Amino acid sequence: MSTNPGPSSAVPIVIKRRPESPAMGGPFADLHPLLTRLYRARGVCSDSDCDLSLGALHPFESFLDIEPAADLLAGCIRAGGSILVVGDYDADGATGSALAVRGLRLLGASGVAYLVPSRFTSGYGLGPAVVDTAASLGADLIVTVDNGISSLAGVRRAHELDIPVIITDHHLPGGELPRAAAIVNPNRPGDAFPSKSIAGVGVVFYLLAAVRARLRGLDWFRSGRPAPNLAQLLDLVALGTVADVVELDRNNRILVEQGLRRIRAGRCSPGVTALLRVAGCDPGTVTARDLGFAAGPRLNAAGRLTEMSLGVECLLTDDPDRAMAMARELDTLNRRRREIEGEMQDRAEEVLRDLVPDAAGLPPALCLFDADWHQGVIGILAARIRERYQRPVIAFAAAEDGILKGSARSIEGLHIRDLIAAADRCRPGLIERFGGHAMAAGLSLRIGALDAFREAIVAEAHRELGDAPPVRELISDGELPARDLGLDTAERLRSAGPWGKGFPEPLFDGRFEVLERRVVGERHLKLRLRPPGGDSIDAIGFGLGALPVSVGHQVRLAYRLAVNHYRGVSAPQLIVEHLE
Incomplete structure (x- = not known):
């Protein structure tokens, strides 16, 4: 298992509130005001846009x-x-x-x-x-x-x-x-x-x-x-x-x-x-x-x-x-995959610490390779390191006959396949083959070309991203009033999806008083919180158990409001994405 301590990001995290959307389009019929606001912020402007019936699919x-x-x-x-x-x-x-x-x-x-x-x-x-x-x-x-x-x-x-x-x-x-x-x-x-x-x-x-x-x-x-x-x-x-x-x-x-x-x-x-x-x-x-x-x-x-x-x-x-x-x-294979991933992430962190002591000094794109890394897990590793350091990451594993297989993951606003294509044009012959999407790509190259490829991809990333230090932005839908931190709202949000990439699950922010604090599962932070003027509510922060939070502290959270099912009882629960 991974032993990486502390919060999941090695770069500054900024909570940024989503701007209010103008009331474009027609009115929503029988839609809760909170959902109206959330939908408009995601480009849904009328009842017809809410129609998720099969008849509304594009024709083939x-x-x-x-x-x-x-x-x-x-x-x-x-x-x-x-x-x-x-x-x-x-x-x-x-x-x-x-x-x-x-x-x-x-x-x-x-x-x-x-x-x-x-x-x-x-x-x-x-x-x-x-x-x-x-x-x-x-x-x-x-x-x-x-x-x-x-x-x-x-x-x-x-x-x-x-x-x-x-x-x-x-x-x-x-x-x-x-x-x-x-x-x-x-x-x-x-x-x-x-x-x-x-x-x-x-x-x-x-x-x-x-x-x-x-x-x-x-x-x-x-x-x-x-x-x-x-x-x-x-x-x-x-x-x-x-x-x-x-x-x-x-x-x-x-x-x-x-x-x-x-x-x-x-x-x-x-x-x-x-x-x-x-x-x-x-x-x-x-x-x-x-x-x-x-x-x-x-x-x-x-x-x-x-x-x-x-x-x-x-x-x-x-x-x-x-x-x-x-x-x-x-499920057994997935448990083993998690173990391998944890070992690989520990090794990647060692490599990065050896590279520079401070995350701010890392290059704008990261190319990582270890001879012992598992070819099937490098994509997940690249995603984890990308999330932690807010840089495009390409992780390589050894394949056959001196060939490296790489898996790339990008950050918002940077097209990773185009970045690899630009590096290929800059240094033709380095890459054996590549393909993919804006956010994920795969490639292969000879092991002897790794250093030259790293130089090329870092140069292209610097050209695209400039010198601005990376910051992880959490886009919040604002603060929920204490009266809305209940089961009805949590169930309403759950059923209002499907949420996902491009139509993000609602994230809120607000201040709370810490009433109880304990660590569960060795690394997860379990809290009992109280918002100003409201009733107490449970919260959990996965992987945040090392944060120095004490009873009586005032904290600011970025959180999702979810439904927790436990022993046949449903209750609202905050899923903490970030804590200050």
């Missing part, structure tokens, strides 16, 4: 290439052909793979299989070796999920073997697109689909909808084979969307909300229910936060430490007992 027709992709799949289904789904080894790829397999079977496909390349032996995406495996399995058609936009060599190999490829992806393309039979990706040039932040699993959902429409037009669905309701698969879409930390624009919020409703009603795959239960979450009251911080990490653990096939099988089985057994395996 605006996806470039979705019609030829649907034609290919419909033809393969009608001919009884063999379809191979090639996924990715993260939660988005796993949920997308399970969604594709389940959805194609519901549409009448008789031969559907999946393959998730190994992080450790095959690498990311549709490589030539993966295509050779697909050929050996007798695939008539390959469908990628959450990958493929950079798989130039893999698609060329598929051409040689006369296997058509449909690419479904959401990552940013490079300068050249693969010559696939169809590319369904909202971020390819010329694509008009409005929700550019849709996750890979969401792209698959849209493709299934297009295939269903095509099959319906071909009179495929009859009395013995009714057209399926694809909405029954939205639990997988919700889990993958939240776990991939994409921006929750309105379209993504619809997908997540509709999936959450099905999970709460018990109308979801046994695997999703099992993942929530092993994490101690009640599926009947599940929130997007539960998907992101409980189910998602356990699903991801398979791809990080072993093979993601365990995670996909957990999502594919219809047997609740088998799903629970696999969820327990995933």
Whole structure:
């Protein structure tokens, strides 16, 4: 376990209140004034913007290439052909793979299989070796999920073997697109689909909808084979969307909300229910936060430490007992992942302390490498160090034949993939391959190129960020009156989501008197607090147990108001994000 003491940030933390939004748009009907204020601050300006029904989703027709992709799949289904789904080894790829397999079977496909390349032996995406495996399995058609936009060599190999490829992806393309039979990706040039932040699993959902429409037009669905309701698969879409930390624009919020409703009603795959239960979450009251911080990490653990096939099988089985057994395996892997992560973070802190004694003297971008680091955990490590030091971080682990695999995480306002691309242009030949998003990217380079790459990426980061010292800003929605620090408000906030990236969960700030203080779980700060003129309330600060807070102190908090369920009793509780 990590022994890093003290608060989670090594840079100054500033609580900054969100500016009041002008009352634009029409009035909200029957909406609490607090929610009205919170929604307006997040760009929701009318009742129509609050509509999270399936009918408000963007139509699939605006996806470039979705019609030829649907034609290919419909033809393969009608001919009884063999379809191979090639996924990715993260939660988005796993949920997308399970969604594709389940959805194609519901549409009448008789031969559907999946393959998730190994992080450790095959690498990311549709490589030539993966295509050779697909050929050996007798695939008539390959469908990628959450990958493929950079798989130039893999698609060329598929051409040689006369296997058509449909690419479904959401990552940013490079300068050249693969010559696939169809590319369904909202971020390819010329694509008009409005929700550019849709996750890979969401792209698959849209493709299934297009295939269903095509099959319906071909009179495929009859009395013995009714057209399926694809909405029954939205639990997988919700889990993958939240776990991939994409921006929750309105379209993504619809997908997540509709999936959450099905999970709460018990109308979801046994695997999703099992993942929530092993994490101690009640599926009947599940929130997007539960998907992101409980189910998602356990699903991801398979791809990080072993093979993601365990995670996909957990999502594919219809047997609740088998799903629970696999969820327990995933939970065990996640516990091991936490241990490895703690050891790696301790080592990273040692490296940084050796580099400079004061965090303010660190370079504007951090490139970290240790020969003993686990390749599957470097992404989490990069995220932890990024959060603590408020700098873009690229963590590297040794792969094979002198190659380093790197995982990058960025800060708000800095596009990490573009930063890596700029470093590549500045020092061509250093990077073997790279790809990703604005906030996360992956790359590989030769071990001998690490120092030169570090110099290039630091120079580019300095050009983008300048000399301003990093500060972590907590954006607060203001102060809650003491009368609103109750269970009704906490439950209202919980049900008002889904909250997530781009539509942040409400964070408040205020002053409190400390009535009780103790440390629980060795490192968590448990408090009993009283706001001015109000009743006492419980609070907990995860990882804040070392803070010097005493009974009688006046403290200022940045906090979330949550519902705490304990021994059948529900009560309001403050989740402390920062304490002064």
